Amino acid sequence: MKIAVLPGDGIGTEIVAEAVKVLQVLDLKFEMETAAVGGAAYEAHGHPLPEATLKLAKEADAVLFGAVGDWKYDKLERALRPEQAILGLRKNLGLFANFRPAICYEQLVGASSLKPELIAGLDILIIRELTGDIYFGQPRGRRSAPDGHFPGAEEAFDTMRYTRPEVERIAHVAFQAARKRSKRVTSVDKANVLETFQLWKDVVTEVGQQYPDVKLDHMYVDNAAMQLVKAPKAFDVVVTGNMFGDILSDEAAMLTGSIGMLPSASLNASNQGLYEPSHGSAPDIAGKGVANPLATILSAAMMLRFSLNQPQAADRIESAVKDVLAAGLRTADIHSEGTTKVGTRQMGDAVVAAITKKTITKS
Ligand SMILES: NC(=O)C1=CN([C@@H]2O[C@H](COP(=O)(O)OP(=O)(O)OC[C@H]3O[C@@H](n4cnc5c(N)ncnc54)[C@H](O)[C@@H]3O)[C@@H](O)[C@H]2O)C=CC1
Ligand SMILES: CC(C)CC(=O)C(=O)O
Numbered sequence: 001m002k003i004a005v006l007p008g009d010g011i012g013t014e015i016v017a018e019a020v021k022v023l024q025v026l027d028l029k030f031e032m033e034t035a036a037v038g039g040a041a042y043e044a045h046g047h048p049l050p051e052a053t054l055k056l057a058k059e060a061d062a063v064l065f066g067a068v069g070d071w072k073y074d075k076l077e078r079a080l081r082p083e084q085a086i087l088g089l090r091k092n093l094g095l096f097a098n099f100r101p102a103i104c105y106e107q108l109v110g111a112s113s114l115k116p117e118l119i120a121g122l123d124i125l126i127i128r129e130l131t132g133d134i135y136f137g138q139p140r141g142r143r144s145a146p147d148g149h150f151p152g153a154e155e156a157f158d159t160m161r162y163t164r165p166e167v168e169r170i171a172h173v174a175f176q177a178a179r180k181r182s183k184r185v186t187s188v189d190k191a192n193v194l195e196t197f198q199l200w201k202d203v204v205t206e207v208g209q210q211y212p213d214v215k216l217d218h219m220y221v222d223n224a225a226m227q228l229v230k231a232p233k234a235f236d237v238v239v240t241g242n243m244f245g246d247i248l249s250d251e252a253a254m255l256t257g258s259i260g261m262l263p264s265a266s267l268n269a270s271n272q273g274l275y276e277p278s279h280g281s282a283p284d285i286a287g288k289g290v291a292n293p294l295a296t297i298l299s300a301a302m303m304l305r306f307s308l309n310q311p312q313a314a315d316r317i318e319s320a321v322k323d324v325l326a327a328g329l330r331t332a333d334i335h336s337e338g339t340t341k342v343g344t345r346q347m348g349d350a351v352v353a354a355i356t357k358k359t360i361t362k363s
């Protein structure tokens with residue numbers, strides 16, 4: 001078994017180092033190989049997703065990814081910008097199904113900006129389609145506006161597109177996931193305005209007929225954004241397109257206390273996966289040793305469960321994270337009065353220590 005480790009930029013290197021430490025202490029039989037990606041790869045090799053990195057990712061059983069991006073690359077031509085690396089990996093590996101579980105750990109109820117009673121016990125799953133929609137749709141570009149309010153003015157355009165099979169496959173993923181949970185799916189769309197999302201809604205409804213045991217609701221994305229902070233526990237599985245899922249999952253992150261708590265798994269049809277925190281490279285805190293590594297560590301647990309067939313090892317990581325939170329350790333983003341503020345490395349060390357302690361107690 002081989003894991004491709006792609007730390008990337010900003011806090012990516014700091015948080016991935018902690019996840020790697022956690023994986024190493026489990027003493028499982030897999031190999032890890034690191035490669036440059038994003039801005040780091042652009043600096044070293046002139047491209048954010050070098051051939052060698054893509055090859056490693058394709059050949060690996062799973063990819064552990066940090067984050068890419070930095071403001072300093074914002075003026076580069078788009079094809080060379082760090083974000084193209086993660087988009088390229090998703091596209092090239094066919095990682096169409098993105099799982100973003102938003103779980104509010106008991107100890108972090110007070111860390112959220114929402115009232116405790118709204119989020120205590122929260123456990124929802126956002127399933128985001130990851131290789132279609134406006135992020136990948138062609139054509140896109142800049143031109144002189146051919147018509148509209150300001151003909152001849154400089155204009156930029158992107159294209160929102162979905163095909164029936166793309167919607168069908170993500171809908172199946174959502175219904176199957178719901179069967180393992182509380183058998184409820186909310187499909188989020190904008191069918192009242194967009195053709196793309198009328199097709200989305202029609203197809204999800206049709207696929208839903210194959211899952212009569214799962215209750216399907218539809219919700220417009222603007223209402224969903226509101227309901228997520230009004231009554232988040234009313235949701236269970238949320239399935240939506242690439243852009244809406246991107247936005248709603250950052251919103252859902254705050255239901256868990258911090259974006260530093262939201263892991264993710266991006267899977268293809270063969271269950272090969274890329275595992276990354278849901279956040280970005282956080283240039284505002286990069287290099288300070290304060291980033292929360294738990295989303296990445298929890299993503300490593302998802303990797304063990306989904307791609308590497310090591311569910312018990314995944315349980316051990318998740319249980320260690322709970323132990324560390326119960327012991328009162330908090331990075332700055334989830335810190336509150338009465339808890340102990342720690343840095344990125346101390347948090348990773350604490351998770352390692354909690355795993356080691358468990359191993360010793362067990363044997
Ligand atoms: N998958 C990826 O590689 C992604 C990359 N990005 C890129 O990241 C860069 C920064 O983007 P932003 O919009 O600022 O989003 P961001 O998610 O990097 O940061 C948003 C806010 O959350 C905080 N934050 C994020 N992760 C944290 C953690 N683990 N611990 C504590 N605080 C954390 C940051 O300090 C910042 O205040 C951009 O270049 C963007 O394109 C953004 C999202 C995903
Ligand atoms: C940087 C983008 C390409 C991705 C993003 O924001 C995300 O996947 O959450």
Ligand SMILES: [Mg+2]
Nearest residue numbers: 246247250278
């Ligand atoms: Mg995002």
